[in-house]
Amino acid sequence: MAIQDYFLPKSLEQALDLLTEHGPALLVMAGGTIAMPLINDGISMPEKVMGLRHAGLNTVRRQNGTLVVGATTTLTQLAQQTDIPMLQEAVRHIGGWQIRNMGTVGGNLFAPPPAGDLAVALLALDATVVLASKQRGRRTVPLAEFFTGFMTTALAPDELVAELHIPLPRGKTSYIKYARKHANTPAIVTVAAHVLTEAGKVVDARLALNAVGPHPIRARRAEQLLLGAPLNAETIAGAAKEAAAECEPFTDAIATDWYRRRMTEVFVRRALERIAE
Ligand SMILES: Cc1cc2nc3c(=O)[nH]c(=O)nc-3n(C[C@H](O)[C@H](O)[C@H](O)COP(=O)(O)OP(=O)(O)OC[C@H]3O[C@@H](n4cnc5c(N)ncnc54)[C@H](O)[C@@H]3O)c2cc1C
Incomplete structure (x- = not known):
């Protein structure tokens, strides 16, 4: 069955109205870089599609020490903000420029592993997701709680991601x-880290990993090892080992689970060494 209806709502409210009216039969699409190939290959055969590109969700603004990013902000747009250099760095490693021009921040939260190279940076930055529904209004969910399993999230069927x-x-x-090539390539493992030290000791640590789990994950046990310790070679080595032990790598055409785990230790160590420098 070919697509029968294509909707282009002009606001979030219109988008939520359409979602309520058509229910799960309506495929939500932002940049379409994940959804369109599935449709073109006949893997996904929706009768109704809603494009979010004109729904007014592509703004980036600074508000009280927080960057508020609309869900349909493209990766290219995000790379133009200068407030958080790690986000620019993450975008630089996603696909080629065509994907970055079309792909969105919200869409990256739904990317199947090993994709999710922006989501992992957002996790290390402790981002929260604002979900909107017509019936229940808005709710805010920590990104760490948004991911619930392989290709499953806390998003309810009548909700859309509004902003981060x-x-x-x-x-x-x-x-x-870390990947087989430098550019336009899937991850073997991606590491995003945020560490705050005071008086020579780590007082806040967030270590996030991608491509070594069912979704981008926090390496909580490794984070615990960092807290209260000096960020020296011994602490870093211990945390890297723990991160490798607690991740849940998988085997695919790109790498084996064994190799992914080994590389997790190597690249967590390197990421922390860069921070310690
Ligand atoms: C050649 C190629 C290379 C790629 N390389 C990388 C890479 O290196 N790293 C990486 O992380 N990803 C990569 N990707 C995956 C993808 O392009 C990105 O993850 C991108 O950010 C997805 O965003 P999108 O807007 O295009 O998603 P879409 O295809 O528009 O959306 C995917 C799904 O997400 C859901 N969705 C999207 N927005 C919302 C919303 N606001 N509310 C509710 N649900 C929503 C819908 O269910 C939708 O069907 C690549 C893809 C391709 C085709």
């Missing part, structure tokens, strides 16, 4: 995507 709130980092950040 990203606190400006207080500590130092580092981002490394």
